[in-house]
Amino acid sequence: DSPITLPDVFEFAIKGNMGPLIEVSRVMLPVLFLHLLALPLVFYCLGMQRIAWNLLINLVLADLFSNMHSFMVIVPNHTGHDVYRFDSEVEAKSDEFFLRAVIGSVNYATGSDMNDYIYGWLNYQIEHHLWPDMSMSAYQRAQPMVKQICEKHGVPYVQESCLLRVKKTVDIMVGKASMKNWERGD
Numbered sequence: 001d002s003p004i005t006l007p008d009v010f011e012f013a014i015k016g017n018m019g020p021l022i023e024v025s026r027v028m029l030p031v032l033f034l035h036l037l038a039l040p041l042v043f044y045c046l047g048m049q050r051i052a053w054n055l056l057i058n059l060v061l062a063d064l065f066s067n068m069h070s071f072m073v074i075v076p077n078h079t080g081h082d083v084y085r086f087d088s089e090v091e092a093k094s095d096e097f098f099l100r101a102v103i104g105s106v107n108y109a110t111g112s113d114m115n116d117y118i119y120g121w122l123n124y125q126i127e128h129h130l131w132p133d134m135s136m137s138a139y140q141r142a143q144p145m146v147k148q149i150c151e152k153h154g155v156p157y158v159q160e161s162c163l164l165r166v167k168k169t170v171d172i173m174v175g176k177a178s179m180k181n182w183e184r185g186d
Contacts, residue, residue: 035059076165077106077125081177082158088183100182101129102150107159110143119162126157 004020013021036059044052084103090096108123109115116123116136124139127146134142150157171177180186 035063072162072166073108073119073122076162076169077108077122078104079172079179080106080158080165080168081171081179082106082156082168084180084182084186086182098130099155102126102146102155102157103182105129106165107143107157108162108165110159111140116140 006024009020009024012019036056040052040056040059042052043049043055083106084100086100086104090100105125105128107126108119110123121136121139122128124136124143127134127139127142130146131138131142147157147159149155168177172179
């Protein structure tokens, strides 16, 4: 059981297995139709072609920028040569569960309401993995205490800028670096 990507879907289709393409199309086409086609088409049919094209361009660009922002905020604080990955499961709320929550994720800059808003409060990944049901403002209050406890016990608490984390993520993606593996004892 591994994730399937769009290139995989197209490779299956080329080899005659249309199942994944049909499933992806069933999920994606209605959204693409409504979001990128239906609304601009209304303006186009009303004789406002320029508005229709501008709307389409804006919708596509907004989608691209939104996806880039989501990627930059979510993926890099789970990836990098200084972050552990785990091949085995562990009992929930055990000591190792909480240790893995810290060493398997990274925080960005924290502590400012404006900064937290820009990151959608996803800059508290360590605290989120420790307590997934806690409120966003509670993450802000807990973060300095968690960091202090980690420092006291020698547990790596990684907190870096988003752009540095993106670079570390790209290094993993292109094979320039590898993530630490807990089971190997890295």
